[in-house]
């Protein structure tokens with residue numbers, strides 16, 4: 001097995017650019033590592049992709065794919081083929097993927113096809129909701145991984161229940177059958193801690209509620225989406241609050257399909273609609289918010305990292321510990337919104353614990369990898 005220090009890093013969707021930024025910083029100090037960056041083209045416009053490269057200081061990708069976007073299946077196939085060709089051309093010793101998107105699965109499949117060890121960052125998460133494409137992507141990617149990097153002990157436990165256990169003490173290189181399971185902190189928490197320094201401390205309840213929605217289960221059906229919007233609007237009015245809502249393109253498409261002048265309606269419901277925000281602007285909006293309402297996994301975590309409480313607009317979450325700690329509450333349907341939001345708002349800000357580590361998860365990963373590779377050499 002060729003275990004040189006050369007990674008092919010696969011990114012392609014908004015949360016992956018953010019996760020990759022923490023790894024990029026850690027790689028600079030990790031000693032002797034070379035990285036080739038591949039952009040799968042899953043998100044390709046300025047709002048969901050371009051702005052993050054500038055803002056987070058990511059290198060321009062060495063390989064940029066342009067997959068067929070007419071269907072999910074065609075896009076996935078094109079991404080798989082493109083990543084496989086990049087592996088053949090660049091001959092990395094490792095392929096790195098993040099999270100649970102189709103780019104993650106495509107990278108995992110290509111690494112498996114070319115028998116290159118796969119490092120999965122954010123391994124072991126489970127929502128137990130097999131209807132979600134992300135859950136399928138997570139489970140399959142973990143099964144194809146040689147190094148599984150878990151953000152929490154719960155993630156390590158999920159893997160153990162699926163008979164994926166750490167074999168790093170064996171003194172062999174990692175493989176799918178004998179994987180290395182590493183518990184670090186959470187790489188997105190690293191970024192929240194790192195970039196928090198860029199904005200001023202603002203007292204809770206001085207700003208607007210932050211809301212984000214982009215999951216197909218919430219935003220593809222106009223009737224359901226408007227039920228959420230009306231329920232959130234009624235709650236804002238009852239609390240004399242306003243919300244800022246950076247609207248994801250998928251959500252905007254659905255809002256635009258309605259016959260009513262949607263922008264005016266949002267305004268009258270107390271919502272300031274905005275284009276998708278840059279990362280630091282989003283963090284600042286989380287930090288200023290008296291409460292966060294979201295169906296995004298990343299935003300849910302950022303609320304935790306920045307000490308804000310969060311209503312999760314879903315019936316399940318991968319980040320269950322936040323619910324157990326009382327920072328987040330699941331809200332499966334618009335009719336439960338008011339009760340949950342009133343209760344959580346009443347609790348005030350949240351003091352985060354050490355769930356996601358000390359803000360140096362990516363560094364910890366590189367230190368562990370270096371030590372283990374050194375062990376193999378010896």
Ligand code: UDP
Nearest residue numbers: 014015246276277278279282296297298299
């Ligand atoms: N995000 C952002 N601008 C926005 C909304 C979200 O920068 O207007 C960031 C957010 O900080 C988080 C990430 O995007 O880190 C989450 O991505 P998304 O909600 O698309 O996916 P998920 O986390 O649900 O997979």
